[in-house]
Amino acid sequence: MHKEPNDQDVKIRLLQAAKRLFATQGYEGTSVRQICEAAGANVALVSYHFGGKENMFQALFETFFPNQEMELYLQEDYEPVEGIKLIIRQVTLFRMKEPEMISVLQQEIALQSPRMEIIQKFAFPVWAQLRDLLRAGREQGLFQFRSLNNTFMTVLGVILFHKQTYYFAPLFDDEPYDLEAFIEEMFEFVMRGLCYDVDKIGH
Amino acid sequence: MHKEPNDQDVKIRLLQAAKRLFATQGYEGTSVRQICEAAGANVALVSYHFGGKENMFQALFETFFPNQEMELYLQEDYEPVEGIKLIIRQVTLFRMKEPEMISVLQQEIALQSPRMEIIQKFAFPVWAQLRDLLRAGREQGLFQFRSLNNTFMTVLGVILFHKQTYYFAPLFDDEPYDLEAFIEEMFEFVMRGLCYDVDKIGH
DNA sequence: GTCTATAAGCCGATAGAC
DNA sequence: GTCTATCGGCTTATAGAC
Numbered sequence: 519m520h521k522e523p524n525d526q527d528v529k530i531r532l533l534q535a536a537k538r539l540f541a542t543q544g545y546e547g548t549s550v551r552q553i554c555e556a557a558g559a560n561v562a563l564v565s566y567h568f569g570g571k572e573n574m575f576q577a578l579f580e581t582f583f584p585n586q587e588m589e590l591y592l593q594e595d596y597e598p599v600e601g602i603k604l605i606i607r608q609v610t611l612f613r614m615k616e617p618e619m620i621s622v623l624q625q626e627i628a629l630q631s632p633r634m635e636i637i638q639k640f641a642f643p644v645w646a647q648l649r650d651l652l653r654a655g656r657e658q659g660l661f662q663f664r665s666l667n668n669t670f671m672t673v674l675g676v677i678l679f680h681k682q683t684y685y686f687a688p689l690f691d692d693e694p695y696d697l698e699a700f701i702e703e704m705f706e707f708v709m710r711g712l713c714y715d716v717d718k719i720g721h
Numbered sequence: 722m723h724k725e726p727n728d729q730d731v732k733i734r735l736l737q738a739a740k741r742l743f744a745t746q747g748y749e750g751t752s753v754r755q756i757c758e759a760a761g762a763n764v765a766l767v768s769y770h771f772g773g774k775e776n777m778f779q780a781l782f783e784t785f786f787p788n789q790e791m792e793l794y795l796q797e798d799y800e801p802v803e804g805i806k807l808i809i810r811q812v813t814l815f816r817m818k819e820p821e822m823i824s825v826l827q828q829e830i831a832l833q834s835p836r837m838e839i840i841q842k843f844a845f846p847v848w849a850q851l852r853d854l855l856r857a858g859r860e861q862g863l864f865q866f867r868s869l870n871n872t873f874m875t876v877l878g879v880i881l882f883h884k885q886t887y888y889f890a891p892l893f894d895d896e897p898y899d900l901e902a903f904i905e906e907m908f909e910f911v912m913r914g915l916c917y918d919v920d921k922i923g924h
Numbered sequence: 925g926t927c928t929a930t931a932a933g934c935c936g937a938t939a940g941a942c
Numbered sequence: 943g944t945c946t947a948t949c950g951g952c953t954t955a956t957a958g959a960c
Binding site: 550570 | 936937
Binding site: 672685 | 875
């Protein structure tokens with residue numbers, strides 16, 4: 519009944535190879551053969567361990583998505599401002615920890631691919647929470663905006679679009695990089711965008 | 722020496738089919754055969770008219786990207802605020818007119834695919850202009866932010882990420898839709914994010 | 925300019941040996 | 943759990959007929 523040590527090894531190696539390749543070549547642009555070769559595994563093992571390429575895509579989110587932290591977060595009851603700050607913070611930390619998963623996410627959102635239904639199962643709770651916090655903040659007079667839909671997409675764009683990349687590099691001066699300052703700057707940008715007045719409330 | 726009327730017809734039909742299919746299935750996820758079938762053209766005509774799938778991708782940007790308007794815009798010398806407003810406006814109008822091109826753009830940015838080099842040739846002037854306007858605005862005391870790089874990516878995210886979609890629909894209330902109000906709201910969100918004070922200058 | 929036919933190869937999935 | 947061999951189908955690209 520005891521598990522071969524190689525069992526989990528191969529599975530995790532396949533997942534890591536798939537994550538990297540999906541991020542850099544896309545889902546359709548990546549073949550099962552490439553994944554297996556990169557993982558040093560036999561061609562048949564994706565079918566055996568995951569039941570096909572598509573199921574492997576879902577396994578990626580089960581493995582690398584912060585599902586547990588999200589569940590904990592969603593149990594709490596947050597004020598709009600601190601709730602949004604926490605979302606910005608958590609999403610940004612995840613983006614730093616798993617840039618390849620963010621790349622996969624961005625691709626599938628842009629494509630509106632059939633895989634979006636899988637992604638929804640994992641990411642929707644946070645998105646819905648962000649939308650609810652924006653609406654609650656407006657109702658409490660903390661934020662001001664016309665369209666909830668547009669504002670939601672704007673904030674999501676601020677959080678998700680960021681990319682540190684070779685292709686944008688020519689535009690970028692060399693700047694010292696500080697993660698906490700970065701999160702703070704993004705949070706403050708969003709709060710100002712939402713017309714949140716620190717003094718008015720005294721937060 | 723006169724051109725067959727069908728020549729341009731087939732070419733433009735192929736381009737339109739490619740645009741639609743690349744947007745919904747991705748570059749790698751779309752086959753030349755699919756493009757030709759959707760365009761009602763023979764399988765060999767992509768090679769004949771464009772010299773292969775990759776060259777067709779570039780032809781997409783030559784055809785559907787607002788290259789002429791961009792050239793005109795870049796000749797002008799804009800103040801930071803009005804320049805950024807114009808960029809937000811023009812990009813948003815383009816996003817409404819050619820949502821499929823935006824989808825292609827988003828995909829390739831997320832992927833950092835080899836096609837990014839093609840995209841750069843067409844989009845970089847605007848991106849560089851946006852970056853320059855942000856920096857100039859900061860130097861003139863109009864805007865306040867710490868990191869030019871991060872602020873640039875934030876603003877680009879606000880402009881480019883937006884997506885009206887089936888998958889986000891469950892999050893969206895039905896709202897009356899007004900394009901001008903939408904552009905204005907996005908512009909004001911960005912200006913507040915940049916700490917731009919209307920009263921201080923009297924714009 | 926358009927077509928058919930074909931080349932040469934990769935795709936995902938699986939049956940069956942070990 | 944891992945392997946090889948193979949299936950049926952798809953891919954891009956092109957040579958050559960019309």
